Amino acid sequence: MTDDSDRFKLKGSIDAYGMSHVGKVREVNEDHFFLAAATKALTVQQTNLDNVHAFDHLKQSEAHLFVVADGVGSIGGGRLASGTAVQALGTYIGRTMGCYYSFDVEGENEFLENLENAVQHAHKTVQREYSSHGKGPATTLTMVALIWPRAYIIHVGDSRAYYLRKGRLRQLTRDQTMGELMIDEGIMKEEQVERSSLGSTLSSAIGAEILPSVGLIDLEWNDVMLLCTDGLTRHVGDDGIAEILQRTPNAKTACEQLVDAALEGGGRDNVTVVVGKMNSAENG
């Protein structure tokens, strides 16, 4: 159980790293990633209040933002779409995000709406920039905003967010593809989707039609968060990903080994990973 008094008190550190590779086949890397941290701190310089510790909880309030995006479109168009989307998202959040000292229901909902608005802003920016391209380029976008211990996830497309806890890897997002849609509607079976191209055809994408999915999870120290594009998951299974996330000492090494594994598996697509390791202070 997470007690409110523990909220925002970082009893450890968040080690985050991102990496993107063009792969072995493609000529252009159409993936982008983005890591950012926002820090708010009230540092008491002088007071004659009796309780100087009343402000301790405001000393360290950090928001971490992890984003991956995988562009799709004609040659080079996907790269433009994912780059534009990530830049627009980062700019919007940088300008508007700030109220994360304490959440009541209204405050938390407002914060979530703000994140969703940032995704909508990215979507509209991509549409506006490339509307003259006819059926313009589009992009997936998976974002985690982490305000310890809560990770808010907004997801469009088939890039993924996972978390690893006590050796068990769980996928936090569901792929938004035509294949998944067909299975859900009972129109096709999984085997039929696997044999078709629908498994990789997006049913929701920034710049096209979007239906953002919103979720959250409360993290624990020693959990590992992973965001990745399908260049990783088409070559490395859940067991392989879990093994790498578990054995690596830091986020940078984890990213390097995940990318290496994807390349060894064939590297048919661009591969992008963002890893966040929640390092407990108790582990030194």
Place this chain on the structure above:
Amino acid sequence: MIQKKICMVGMFATGKTSLVQKFVYSKFSEKYHSTVGVKIDRKQVEVEGTTVNLLLWDLAGKDEFQDVPASYLRGSGGLFYVVDGTRRETLEQLYALHEMAHETVGDVPTTVALNKKDLTDQWLLRTDDYDTLSDHGLHALGTSAKTGEGVEEAFLWLAAATIKS
């Protein structure tokens, strides 16, 4: 506009996500997807002349690996419990979940969806189960996320109860 956070609570695979999907998107999928963490959807409803924006927090069901974290329940304006009418244990374990939730959020309006009502030949709940729910002060309603039976009624009943509380 009034906003109310409603938490969907129950054992795993009782149909919490399916009920939300039916209510919000009028969709039903036979394929089971285990919810990880919390999935959030919104739906605006009109109850007794008042517009209410329901924030539906679909919580991962309790199973052998995970409890329902109390932190997710904080700030709830209502609790929507879901029982699988074809698995008696999901009703038996509901009372412990209710006790935990009550300790966390206090007296908030609750409803219990006795779900999968379309599976009549596998239905295991008896009349005295309904009496026991009533004895615990829990409002219950039969639902089927597949056919839609009782789904709208259950959510609207809870929405109305939250604005009265």
